Amino acid sequence: MAKELVEFRNLETHFKTSAGTVKAVNDVSFSIREGETLCVVGESGCGKSVTAMSLMQLIESPPGKIVGGEIIFEGKDLLKLSKKDMSRLRGNEIAMIFQEPMSSLNPVFTIGKQITEPLLYHLGMTQKEAKARAIELITMVGIPRPEKIYDSYPHELSGGMRQRIMIAIALSCNPKLLIADEPTTALDVTIQAQILDLMRDIKGKMNTAIMMITHDLGVVAEMADFVVVMYAGKVIEEAPVLELFKNPQHPYTQGLLKAKPVINQRQERLYSIPGQVPNPVDLGDNCHFHDRCEFCMEICKAKTPPLRTHADGHKTACWLYEEEGKAQ
Amino acid sequence: MSESVVQLDKQQSGGSSQPLVRVDNLKKYFPITGGVFQRRVGDVKAVDGVSFAINRGESFGLVGESGCGKSTIGRTLLRLNDKTDGTVTFDGQDLHKLSKSDLRNMRTKMQIVFQDPFSSLNPRIKVGEAIGEALIDHGLASRKDVKNRVIETMKICGLAEYHYDRFPHEFSGGQRQRIGIARALIMNPEFIVADEPVSALDVSIQAQIINLLSDLQREKQLTYLFISHDLSVVEHLCNRVGVMYLGTMMEMAPTDELFSNPLHPYTKALMSAIPIPDPTLKRERIVLQGDIPSPANPPSGCKFHTRCPMAADICKQQVPEYRNVGNEHFVACHFA
Numbered sequence: 001m002a003k004e005l006v007e008f009r010n011l012e013t014h015f016k017t018s019a020g021t022v023k024a025v026n027d028v029s030f031s032i033r034e035g036e037t038l039c040v041v042g043e044s045g046c047g048k049s050v051t052a053m054s055l056m057q058l059i060e061s062p063p064g065k066i067v068g069g070e071i072i073f074e075g076k077d078l079l080k081l082s083k084k085d086m087s088r089l090r091g092n093e094i095a096m097i098f099q100e101p102m103s104s105l106n107p108v109f110t111i112g113k114q115i116t117e118p119l120l121y122h123l124g125m126t127q128k129e130a131k132a133r134a135i136e137l138i139t140m141v142g143i144p145r146p147e148k149i150y151d152s153y154p155h156e157l158s159g160g161m162r163q164r165i166m167i168a169i170a171l172s173c174n175p176k177l178l179i180a181d182e183p184t185t186a187l188d189v190t191i192q193a194q195i196l197d198l199m200r201d202i203k204g205k206m207n208t209a210i211m212m213i214t215h216d217l218g219v220v221a222e223m224a225d226f227v228v229v230m231y232a233g234k235v236i237e238e239a240p241v242l243e244l245f246k247n248p249q250h251p252y253t254q255g256l257l258k259a260k261p262v263i264n265q266r267q268e269r270l271y272s273i274p275g276q277v278p279n280p281v282d283l284g285d286n287c288h289f290h291d292r293c294e295f296c297m298e299i300c301k302a303k304t305p306p307l308r309t310h311a312d313g314h315k316t317a318c319w320l321y322e323e324e325g326k327a328q
Numbered sequence: 329m330s331e332s333v334v335q336l337d338k339q340q341s342g343g344s345s346q347p348l349v350r351v352d353n354l355k356k357y358f359p360i361t362g363g364v365f366q367r368r369v370g371d372v373k374a375v376d377g378v379s380f381a382i383n384r385g386e387s388f389g390l391v392g393e394s395g396c397g398k399s400t401i402g403r404t405l406l407r408l409n410d411k412t413d414g415t416v417t418f419d420g421q422d423l424h425k426l427s428k429s430d431l432r433n434m435r436t437k438m439q440i441v442f443q444d445p446f447s448s449l450n451p452r453i454k455v456g457e458a459i460g461e462a463l464i465d466h467g468l469a470s471r472k473d474v475k476n477r478v479i480e481t482m483k484i485c486g487l488a489e490y491h492y493d494r495f496p497h498e499f500s501g502g503q504r505q506r507i508g509i510a511r512a513l514i515m516n517p518e519f520i521v522a523d524e525p526v527s528a529l530d531v532s533i534q535a536q537i538i539n540l541l542s543d544l545q546r547e548k549q550l551t552y553l554f555i556s557h558d559l560s561v562v563e564h565l566c567n568r569v570g571v572m573y574l575g576t577m578m579e580m581a582p583t584d585e586l587f588s589n590p591l592h593p594y595t596k597a598l599m600s601a602i603p604i605p606d607p608t609l610k611r612e613r614i615v616l617q618g619d620i621p622s623p624a625n626p627p628s629g630c631k632f633h634t635r636c637p638m639a640a641d642i643c644k645q646q647v648p649e650y651r652n653v654g655n656e657h658f659v660a661c662h663f664a
């Protein structure tokens with residue numbers, strides 16, 4: 001197996017709200033290996049974006065704060081870096097693209113200015129070198145007439161083109177890790193297919209590790225080497241992609257896979273997980289899925305199940321797979 | 329009368345009962361103004377001559393990518409905006425000819441679930457009250473009964489009782505969509521235009537709502553126009569499906585027929601673009617090149633020709649006829 005590039009160790013990121021503390025990321029540990037595409041999947045609000053933003057150290061504070069854990073990147077704990085060192089890493093070794101490319105592009109600057117900026121700042125290129133590289137990048141992400149696009153403004157481009165530009169900016173400094181937070185959620189399916197193709201292509205060429213956040217199990221199946229499933233601030237299962245789809249262990253993962261309508265596999269009735277995601281404020285010491293789980297036992301309501309390896313490379317946090325649970 | 333309307337007649341003549349909703353050659357253009365005098369310099373042809381009918385108790389799905397005119401059809405069909413041309417008939421009545429008061433009465437029978445419920449919610453009104461608002465407005469329930477009915481409906485939609493007193497900004501996108509559905513359901517309508525009602529929902533909640541919508545349909549003989557960009561959701565919920573591109577119906581067929589035998593190149597591309605949750609699957613995908621053209625300046629001939637992998641010279645010049653190829657299957661392509 002490839003070398004570890006990033007390791008989240010017991011990460012805790014909390015938000016103080018008027019209703020109480022939201023433990024958005026609650027003791028999260030997992031690793032991303034070099035050149036690997038890791039998908040983080042889970043419902044909205046489960047902590048996917050906050051995990052990524054913690055890695056980037058872009059958590060809005062207040063109300064948010066990383067209150068515990070370590071994020072090891074190439075042997076160094078990012079949480080111990082100075083602001084200056086962190087901003088040198090950001091956009092350079094670690095780059096990020098978001099769901100809504102319009103909001104992350106600056107409307108008043110040309111595309112060219114926005115692509116060349118990290119090249120000038122991080123790589124110290126001259127204006128001329130940066131422009132040549134920018135044109136190359138625009139071509140690489142599959143946009144025709146790069147010279148014209150270089151002088152355009154964001155609003156002149158379609159959503160799909162803007163996302164391509166975001167990818168171009170993210171890749172401009174050859175990052176070791178690309179974080180993509182729902183990069184295709186706002187796009188039409190035919191455009192999504194283009195962007196996913198592009199990302200696969202790039203990964204093949206540049207050997208960039210990708211941390212891809214999505215709620216779409218179809219996208220996971222297509223893109224991931226390895227999958228992390230989150231629920232209410234915790235990792236509840238992780239496994240290589242083939243293993244996870246073949247042998248999902250956690251009742252929530254099993255439910256998710258059954259609940260998705262799949263084209264050309266019409267069912268009389270969709271399986272649905274009852275209930276809803278718990279209120280994120282002041283979650284207790286228990287399995288956060290317990291009130292929706294058909295296998296719930298007494299211990300599930302009283303104690304948090306540990307995330308443990310139960311098969312090769314496959315970890316699950318569920319009492320069903322623990323001696324203490326089996327005894328019940 | 330246009331070609332498609334004639335065909336619609338043929339299609340309907342086999343059925344015994346009248347369709348609840350009938351759309352004939354509907355057009356909706358939005359003017360583009362420009363220059364110093366804000367003169368009309370062109371039109372966005374959002375809906376450009378679309379015909380279909382929805383039978384009572386049927387769920388008709390409308391699919392296509394953003395900007396193809398799905399929502400505009402939904403809104404024009406409920407007379408939430410004016411039409412440019414064509415007719416919309418609801419229960420035998422020409423909807424765009426009704427008087428204001430007749431329309432108001434008709435409105436309780438027809439509800440819409442919006443794509444973005446947040447924009448239709450007043451930020452200063454508690455969501456429980458917002459859900460019950462229309463019941464009171466139309467004098468359909470006393471203030472005392474309203475709260476119970478609201479809470480009951482909220483629960484059906486996957487919201488909890490403690491949400492009643494909260495304000496819209498305190499909800500996630502997913503929860504707001506459920507508020508929108510509750511608002512429509514509480515009116516006990518005959519017909520619901522559901523405009524991407526599950527698109528913002530998580531998979532586990534999406535399945536609940538889809539099941540709920542199909543239960544309600546069966547129990548209350550509801551009729552749906554179900555608008556979505558997600559073909560797998562539409563396949564699950566709808567009896568018949570129409571596929572649109574740039575304001576035009578490209579293909580329409582009963583669900584099983586459409587999914588087992590798609591004829592239009594656009595329909596095929598859409599189907600092949602959907603990621604399937606099976607990592608062992610290796611598919612040859614049709615990846616369409618380029619972007620969706622602007623509906624203000626649609627391509628000549630077949631509007632899909634700029635992206636169609638099968639396009640030939642004739643496609644640039646001639647609009648393909650929208651014709652019935654049997655099995656109630658309609659398609660607009662020179663080569664289908």
Ligand SMILES: Nc1ncnc2c1ncn2[C@@H]1O[C@H](COP(=O)(O)OP(=O)(O)OP(=O)(O)O)[C@@H](O)[C@H]1O
Binds near residue numbers: 279502503
């Ligand atoms: N300003 C706020 N005050 C209180 N609670 C909030 C606020 N914003 C969001 N929440 C709560 O946080 C949770 C997730 O909200 P958030 O909007 O971050 O979700 P999301 O991930 O964007 O969801 P979606 O994808 O459905 O839009 C929900 O339980 C919501 O009620």
Ligand SMILES: Nc1ncnc2c1ncn2[C@@H]1O[C@H](COP(=O)(O)OP(=O)(O)O)[C@@H](O)[C@H]1O
Binds near residue numbers: 042046
């Ligand atoms: N700025 C913020 N203020 C308060 N709560 C927040 C903030 N950002 C995120 N959260 C909370 O953290 C949790 C995880 O959010 P997030 O990581 O965005 O979820 P997702 O998995 O959808 O990306 C949610 O409960 C959310 O409400």
Ligand code: SF4
Binds near residue numbers: 317
């Ligand atoms: S720990 Fe218990 S409640 Fe949680 S998923 Fe496992 S069986 Fe269900």
Ligand code: SF4
Binds near residue numbers: 630648661662
């Ligand atoms: S008419 Fe021509 S361009 Fe249009 S869908 Fe058919 S083959 Fe493609």
Ligand SMILES: [Mg+2]
Binds near residue numbers: 045049
């Ligand atoms: Mg998110």
Ligand SMILES: [Mg+2]
Binds near residue numbers: 398
């Ligand atoms: Mg719409």
